[in-house]
Amino acid sequence: MDNEKLKRELFRPSKAAKQERRGKFISFSALALIVVAVSAIILFVTMKGLAAFTQNHVNVIDFFTGRDWNPSVKGANGQPEAGALPMITGSFLVTIFSALLATPFAIGTAIFMIEISPKRGAKILQPVTELLVGIPSVVYGFIGLMVVVPTVRTLFGGSGFGILSGTLVLFVMILPTVTSMTADALRSVPRYYREASLALGATQWQTIWRVILRAATPGILTAIVFGMARSFGEALAVQMVIGNAALMPTSLVSPSSTLTSVLTTGMGNTVMGSLQNNVLWSLALVLLLMSLLFNLIIRLIGKKGAMK
């Protein structure tokens, strides 16, 4: 009888064990909720995005290579005009150009912040960069519309709306993100690399150029790809300055469009379930896949950096 009682006492979970189980349950439910939400979004966008091809019989190849975007009109071949190539091109052009433009500035600023003047960098530049990250994109877009577009119009002709204005606005938008991530990458280069290099008679520039930038390359690449992902996904600011004409860009100042700008301008004007609506979902699917791809690249770079 006593033994039975003792056994019960011993095998009863302690208070700490109960708390532990409760804590695990709460954090696991939070995780599960997020996983469900993300998978639901991916599943939903995929289903809707494929509907244009399965229900409305839009040719996949025509979608990716077609140059005419006017889904409510049927083209010469009896198919709706749903060629997304102009938007895909526009998206890639603004992304690549803004990253190309931002990278040297970001690396230069980060080097100044971390290596050359750490004190001023920490006091002035760091808060400024963080502030710039926090400015809403509509503000950037508004400045772009009021300042960048007229300037481009005066300097390069055309209407001022186009890839160039989009690139410039995105450049300013992603610069702080890329800069602060590059600065993090430089900061994480161990101090002893600097010491070893200086002790071998290297100048500060030689040390930065030959050791620190090389050791930080994976981190810097991650920063650039992260900036590109932001460029690619940015909608509002780009939409305000790119001109929103679903045309193949013929020059840097010809009005054009990106995947995001067509989505934001088009989504309010279509009826759920119609072809016009479905092809917009297809554009969203392309966007989603591209962001997944950018994420994958970031992870791959991170892995490669950790391996060496």
Place this chain on the structure above:
Amino acid sequence: MTEKILTTHDLHLYYGNKEALKGINLDFNRLGITALIGPSGCGKSTYLRTLNRMNDLIPDVTITGEVKFQGRDLYAPQADTVEIRKEIGMVFQQPNPFPFSIYENVVYGLRIAGVRDKSVLDEAVEKSLRQAAVWDEVRDHLHESALALSGGQQQRVCIARVLAVSPDIILLDEPTSALDPVSTSQIEATLLNLRHDYTIIIVTHNLQQASRISDRTAFFMDGELVEVGNTKEMFLNPEKKKTEDYLSGRFG
């Protein structure tokens, strides 16, 4: 009398207001190994780092007094730290090869000095790695990452990296304290081979190491130089009471 290659006179160093070195007078002869010993925080590493101006990297450091290398004042306003560090190399406590290949690690000092000739670089790599007694272990992996080596091999590659720029003096800051006994004895053997061609100054916590490899020993305590002399004489017959107490393990 042998030539003095490096002399320090009344050297004081302050971290902010704290006096870490309290007037050190110490000279080093050309060639041979000098060991700097003493309890933790006695200033021996700090002293070592003043000899190639590595303390410049630490903010709030004030240095007074005189450090002369072959008659030139290292702390003169026109002194060039880059040139100084080419002639006075340093090996650190933690093996710190760059995240490059072994080959690129060794030729780093030459590349920054502007050497481009591949045959010169190849020759320097083999010679330095042989001198550092690590050539046989790495000769087939020269283009693989130096980070894949063991700690002891990494440290010898770091020594080879310093040797490649052929400095006059090599400073070593507890080079074996992060290594196992086998690697330690390999490094010691390496240093014993190098003492005929280089002036070596080594900071060590390990008294046996100092007695095994050094020709002269300097004992530091509380930022002061207590005693300096021939290693054998000092270990057998220390002049000062403090030295005797430290060597016999009564403190420190």
